[in-house]
Amino acid sequence: MYGAKATMNVWNPTVEAEGEFSLSQIWITSGSYDRNDLNSIEVGWHVSPDLYQDNKSRLFIYWTSDTYNVTGCYNLQCLGFIQTSNTIILGGTITPVSTFEGKQFEITVSVWKDQESKNWWLSLGSNHSLVGYWPGTIFPNLAYADNVQWCGEVVNSQSLGRHTTTQMGSGRFSDGGFRKVSYFRNLEIVDNNRFKSVRDVGVLVDDPKFYNIRAMFRDD
Template sequence: MATLDVFESLDVKKGQISAEIWVANFQEGHHENLNIIHVGWNIAPSYYGDKKTHFLVGWTADGYNSTGCFDLNCNGFVPVNYAPITPGDTLDVKRKITIKIFKSKDDGDWWLHFARGGEKLAPVGYWPKSLFNTLDYYADHIQWGGYTTSLPGNPSPPMGNGHWPRENSATFEDLQYINVDETGYPPLPMPGIQSYVSNKECYQVSRFMTNKFKYGGPGGCTN
């Protein structure tokens, strides 16, 4: 679970900018066994056909080899009636959203709850446990953060709001793990939470303190 800032960008061409929560069961060296659920916001003109910020929902049971998809483009994620948002919908920028992903103690399915800033969490839908093989019982890897992509040789787009992790940069806050009784508790700092940056010349992440962290950068990398 986490609350995160939502931003817009005019600097994405054929790449993408995203901020998400990833819940996965990951077996080192066996990408074909990667079971993952991921939810957040995404700017991807080549996928959505515009430069707007969209609510992204994705899943796979084999590292996107033959199973899974984004939003509602395949059978898998099951939306519920009267949901506060639908996968793929556009989001209001400069407004926080809260995402909660948990495994139901009643039916064993993975549920998604969502709220816009100041509103109460409400169910969006669920992923049936039957979709997965390693994630059907538990997750062994959880990640909060941002990522970007670009075509080979093209400068990478900005991440977050394009600022380095400082006072006015993009933030993940109120990070929580979810118990089997579906209540949350804050994760411990290092070594419980570890940071990773793939290219420090273009992006950075702050220290994890008081259940939040800042991240982002101007982009511009070509490797």
């Protein structure tokens, strides 16, 4: 695989404690945690009070080439991602956001590898407005992607077995239905330089007592 795309609705989940965050993202990886050579590209929206000193929903990118040990950063905090757009703000606030049983607001994210330059490009929107690229040279193990995930994530920093109240997505289980839950739609991957729809998607939930996911597909 040489990229991925999705449209995701944006919420403003509650984050309970210092050091915690909540996100929805496309996550493209190759390499291994065991060998400390995981290469990762992550793009989506998140709420991260530690990073921004507020509780707003924001567009973000992240990358690493050594399993989060030394290399990589959010947005433009270090050398790596080269921004070409002068209108899109990485780390910028996304507003408005979706409301429970109300209007849904979405972002469409695309990441793909240019086969000539070997760089990994990022665009936003259905019209593929270019944001910038990660030079292929910073990813020694990302000749192609071993794994693509469309996922939500929270950090649980609580102790003594108590689970954080930090919300994922809308903060509600997936059986709530449209206008009530967080979702990804129009999932695509890049193969042979073309985006194509994905139907065979595995489902993984780390803690089903607090979060869940449901795969649903339509033919239209």
